[in-house]
Amino acid sequence: MKEADLYPPVKAFLEQQGYEVKAEIGAADVMAIRGDEPPLIVELKTALNLTLILQGVARQSLFQDVYLAVPQPPKWTHRYRDLTALLRRLGLGLLTVKAGAVEAHLDPAPYQPRPNSARAGRMLREFQRRVGDPNTGGTTGVKRMTAYRQDALRLAAHLATQGPTSPAACAAATGVARAAAILRADHYGWFDHPARGLYALSPAGQQALTAAPAA
Template sequence: MAKLREADLYAPIKAFLEAQGYEVKGEVAGADVVAMRADDPDPVIVELKLGMNLTLVQQGIARQGISDFVYLAVPALRGRKALAGHVGLCRRLGLGFMTVRARDGFVEVHCDPAPYAPRGARGRKGRLLREFQRRVGDPNVGGVNRVTIMTAYRQDAQRCAAYLAEAGPSKGAVVARATSVPRATTIMRDDHYGWFERVEKGVYALTPKGAEALAPE
């Protein structure tokens, strides 16, 4: 099978737009595809690329100075996550997004150009603010990957572990008061890190793994 070229996207998109009553021409004043219809003074502009990238997005944004109806077009994508990400980006930028299936030229429009109307993500915002407020200090370096992130939850668990290391097996309520960690009992009961074990009802002790986690690196 011959390697796909950007030009291979043109014919399917031209046919798709012509079926909707547009007159279509390629490479007009730098735009890959321009379509006009007698009843609409604004052109439809489509920019073509073999993959979604910054250059394509920049081209689309530049074309918005000419028309409100700008689409980005790439070959059909395999992963739903990638597709959702591209569609979300285009919606935020007021761009349309379409894909072309190479084997048969099927064109699918995933979103049309429209002003972006953001929906507030109150749940995510609340989690972010709570994490920021609960976290002590700034224990992480921004931009790092594949390292353990020190969350407020982990900091609370460390305080509980440190108390047990010094005081020995203790009731959850006692640990909560001594460490100022209101959720101490829940943290030790859930034991996400394998640091705690229940020795009797309501009483928790530190495991060897917990002691190891407290050891200085």
């Protein structure tokens, strides 16, 4: 589908809503006006990409209501969903065209984010609990050192020297307040449970200590 193929269905779609529509007005692919309302701009492209988004942002310096129009993708991949989220942040609208029909996915509107206080709280707690700065920013495909892992390593180091120990004793000796929960969950497979109320270091835990000593 060519960009020019998008124009007839987009024009018809807008005219059905009472707009007078004209193409190639100045820098805009499509300009539409309805009564005394502010003009509406539509930029046409064969794919939703950064070039089109930048064009839309540029048109916002002229008029507030700007749509981007693209062919309907075969399926909404993660990339398209991410780009749609970006359009919402930028206040750009999105139209898609399929078999001559136009669907409006987003209308131009000021972005009003919904704070994710639960996720923000988890990040703040992780920052506060993590000791030092053991990771390198910008890396991919490497195991991250989290505050939880640091606490588990402290418990593993204590059990390596003390042998089977109760969760309360581990917590007191290491300062890991959530020792009981970590030992009970055994998320990494580092701990054995040889007797009621006692935990010991497993072979996997010993290997983990050798690879990454506790902080």
